Amino acid sequence: MRENYLWRRYVPVAVLCLAGFLLAGLMAFISSTQVAARSAPPPTAQVRATPPPRAVPTPTAAPLPAGKMFYVSPGGQDAGSGSLRSPWRTLAHALDAVPDQGAVIIAAAGVYNECVVVKRRFRSRLTVRAATPYRVVWSCDQPTHILKVGGGRNITFQGFEFRRPKQGNLPNFVAVWRAGDKWAESITFRDNIFHDTHDSDLLHLGGGARDLLVEGNVFYNQAGRDGQHIDVNSAVDVVIRDNIFFNDGVRPDTNSFIVVKDSEGREDGILGARNVTIRGNVFLNWKGGERAFVMVGEDGVAYYEAIGVTIADNLMLATSPARLFAPIAVRGSRDVTVRDNTVAGALPCRYSGVAAYRVKDNRANANLDISGNTWRGVPLPDEVPLPRWDGRRFGGGYATIREAFTALYGRMP
Secondary structure (H helix, E strand, O other): OHHHHHHHHHHHHHHHHHHHHHHHHHHHHHHHHHHHHHHOOOOOOOOOOOOOOOOOOOOOOOOOOOOOEEEEOOOOOOOOOOOOOOOEOOHHHHHHHOOOOOOEEEEOOEEEEOOEEEOOEEEEEEEEEEOOOOOEEEEOOOOOOOEEEEOOEEEEEEOEEEOOOOOOOOOOOEEEEOEOOEOEEEEEEEOOEEEEEEOOOOEEEOOOEEEEEEEOOEEEEEEOOOOOOEEEEOOEEEEEEOOEEEOOOOOOOOOOOEEEEOOOHHHHOOOOEEEEEEEOOEEEOOOOOOOEEEEEOOOOOOOOOEEEEEEEOOEEEOOOOOOEOEEEEEEOEEEEEEEOOEEEOOOOEOOOOEEEEOOOOOOOOEEEEEEOOEEEOOOOOOOOOOOOEOOOOEOOOEOOHHHHHHHHHOOOO
């Protein structure tokens, strides 16, 4: 009887203990497998003959400005209060007069023919925006910049059309750089139109400029060897994303659309443009000589012209018979990543992918990571409308830059 009692009492306990032990061991095995999977290095990128189509990049949501509103109108007076009922007349006065309290300057539709230099360093972000996107023309009929941020800080410019009053060869356009010992920093250009200049950059991000964001804009029609759509020249911590770049006419002397370099040497205290990201943009309709959509390093100098550059997830469309040197070129630079870009269509060029080389006194390129890029060499399915702005809509019938951007991504074969 005692043996039966012991059997009934302790054997089930032993079975339960054994089951618990086995279950704990199984859980430990699963846990260790998950840890090993997380710590294992990612697989080497493989080239696929027919990769799946990429989704349209999702733009980063811009926070709505919440500060006090001030107003500017072509019919206003700078002696006014800047209220909706008593708007100021000029953007220059508004930039000087607003309090440093996270203010928002709202410009009514019209043409503002004024050449503006901004030096104020705001502690709280100032937003300067068009009341209706693209219906505010910011212009300048003098041989100087339309807008120059010289040492300014913490400012966003949004919804403007930057252009000259008429076609001509006036130098300069829009620029950001240091003034004296004051860095230009934390400057954003969002949802603007930059177009038509000759021998000048549409947007110059120069020495002594840092923490710059250029997103959701459209750039077109730069001509002449002395300029680019965007010139990142000795700037630091720059992000260029979700923009559209093109030319719409024959310009045999057109330079590269984006150049990252350092023409100033040690004069500005920075040697080489640094920490530049060019991501998720659309490039199309090359109309120039043998240059590149994106060129890293240009001047052939004896130091690294750019350090820490990422060119990723961009779309380059073959919508013109004009011949490129290469879609992307890298020379005299280091720590450059070129990854997951797509060339779509039969793009005529000397080098069909990334051209990495050196000229003149360049140092040899160092630490290049080129992977996951795709060449879709079949013709595009139909004609691609160029998103020029006509004052009401963009080419193709689009009301916003974002609509045009999304439609261009849909053109991939």
